[in-house]
Amino acid sequence: MPRTTLAPTLALMLALASPAAATQEYILPTLFDVAGVAADDVLNIRADPNPTAPVIGTLAPDATRIEVVEERRGWVRVNTGEGSGWVNSRFLTYRTDVWNEGALPQGWQCFGTEPFWAFIPQGDSVVLGGPDTPNDMRKVQSVLSTGVFRDPTRAVVAEGMTLVSTPQLCSDGMSDRLFGLRAELVIQGNQPRMLSGCCSIQP
Structure with a gap:
């Protein structure tokens, strides 16, 4: 009985202590690349975070290093022109080369x-x-x-x-x-x- 009780507890402790479990995916703001958009299509930037909101801008299917400043229910805020809008986060992938210890990212x-x-x-x-x-x-x-x-x-x-x-x-x-x-x-x-x-x- 003690063996079956301690084994899951020990496994949980090891999992929580592992670097992978402690790694944060990202903290905003950070940079993203467009992903999963067809080469002959664009990614719409909408006025509000929903799929029926007016389109106020677009991102090219190969656009990279896009600054995301806010996240809301599967949508992310980006700047476009003199305003900001929302992009479906399903079509963005975050970059892992932005925030390095003791350094400033390019473009800061x-x-x-x-x-x-x-x-x-x-x-x-x-x-x-x-x-x-x-x-x-x-x-x-x-x-x-x-x-x-x-x-x-x-x-x-x-x-x-x-x-x-x-x-x-x-x-x-x-x-x-x-x-x-x-x-x-x-x-x-x-x-x-x-x-x-x-x-x-x-x-």
Whole structure:
């Protein structure tokens, strides 16, 4: 009797402790590729997450690196033009090469309004700029992450400033697009200040 009781318990404990059981498939935002759409067809982007909603855009059958920022009942939100819409997740497959420990994905950049600003990586530096200010390039000292597998949270520490981006739906205040990362930028110096905005990983 003790043997039949302990065996399933031990098996369950081993299963829970295995890396495969602990691995998260993905955390949004992340990038997806279109899959399962015929070469002569397109994947519709709809105004709402249902199959009868109006079509507001399309994705090519071979489209890749599409940023998904929200998921709802088998549908996912993507940006299209100056707005956002919904795609049936059955026709998307997630990429495993997006969020690597201590690194930023290709295409990652942050921006905000009031005032307008942009924070864009360039090699081993970042450029902070805006329409009314000259570009300010700073050396990146480190890119920090939480250590949680595929967690998009990042802190970029550069000379005299630090930007933290965290997973949260975010509006740029200028369009109907929604982004999956909220940004807080702290600038040090004689007049320290903090700027808020959004980040995107769309290439």
